[in-house]
Amino acid sequence: MAAKDSVKKAEEKKGLNKYFRGVKSEFKKVVWPTKKQVLNYSVIVIVASIIFALLFSVYDKLIIFLLQKFIYR
Template sequence: MAAKDSVKKAEEKKSFSKYFRGVKSEFKKVVWPTKKQILNYTLIVIVACILFALLLTLFDKLVTFVLSFIYG
C-alpha cells in the first residue's frame, strides 16, 4: 500500500512539473503587444464605449419622446 502511494505521488509530481514546463513553453510563444498598440487599442475601446453610450442615450430619448407623444 505504501509503495502505491509513493508511486502515485511521484507521478503527480511529474505531471505537475510537466504541466508547468508546458505553460512556460507556451508563454514563450506569446507575442505581446507593444505600448503603442496597447494605447491604440485602449483609445479605440474608450471611443467605442462613448459612441455606444451616446447612441443608447439618443435611442432612449427617442423612445421616451414617442411614448410621451402617444400616451400624453
C-alpha cells in the same frame, strides 16, 4: 499501502511539472503587443464605448419621447 501513495504522488508531481513546462514553452511563442499598441487599442475601446453610450442614450430618449407622445397622451 504507503508505497502506492508515494508512487501516486510522484506521478502527479511529474505530470504537474510537465504541464508547467508546456505552459512556459507556449508563453515563449506568444507575440506580446508593444506599449504603444496597448495604448492605441485602449483609446479605441474607450472612444467606441463613449460613442455607443451616447447613441444608446439618444435612442432611449427618443423612444421615451415617442411613447409619451403617442401612447401616454
